Amino acid sequence: MKQRAKWSRPFTGLILIAVMVGQFVSAAEDPAVTRTRNQVLMLDDLYKTVIVLVTKHYVTSPAIVSAATAGKLIFAAMKEKGWHEVRLLGLTDQITNPENKPADAFEKAAKKSLLAGQTSYEEVVSEGGKQYLRMATAIPVVMPECVMCHSNFKDNKGVIGSLSYKVPLVQ
Template identity: 60%
Template sequence: MKLKYSLSALVLAAAAGAATAEDDPAVARTVEQVKMLDALYKTAVVLITEHYVENPSSISAATASKLLFAEMKKNGFHEVRLLGLTDQLTNPEENTPTGNFEETAKEKLLAGEEYYKRVVNEGGKRYLYMATGIPVVMEKCVMCHANFKDKTGPIGALAYKVPVIE
């Protein structure tokens, strides 16, 4: 099986996906922060899969990532959710897109957009919501996602909620 993406291509896609800056400098700074987080998390998923996932009974990179995401939220840094973008979800109770932002992000990402973002006001504070796609990027991915071995688009997404850096 020939995969379309490499680790470096995935990281570059994560960085390029958010390259359009808003006119608002605070939003542009926050977009840059999310680009960095996206590249970091996606690199971690690939490295965990490459070096630690040996068989389907190993802890998955998705499970390890969710633990990392929970720590970031617990410490008040930002929120990240792993979303499934297909109708075949391993954990539908956890990974089904919910709410208008995630449902719209799913539509946009499956339609070929590299990212989807929105700035919202909550409790007098601005937040950047941003979602980026996750494709199958390596042979080991199909150990758990065998039904997507020939899929070229995203099968999942990372959905971020990050305070706008004023």
């Protein structure tokens, strides 16, 4: 009996370590987070494609409503319908609209990460008993029409903005 007890101690220790490590698995490995991240990436591609296409086909002068303004109207409609929240953030020191400044700790951390070269930044948060994926993605200057309204970014090849998402986890 003593032999068996000595043999089982290391095995028990390994099980205990595995359980402890399992408790510290990051939220990034949670299937709900993975599903939600994929949904956000799809939304990000959709919104950025719409903004680029609107800019390319309809924005011919700074006097015309910008694609960013149109995008904000779409974001407001999605929030009003209860789907998700999206904010357009300016990440430079030259923000013309104060409502585009990073507003909370998440957006400020995202700004720092995106300006350091990351393409996205995310956190899982709990609010009111619900879990959300907060994710911010980079926006660079991608076409000449961008500088029609943002002439100060004419030679900027880096990140100048972000889309900041708050999406309920897809269970």
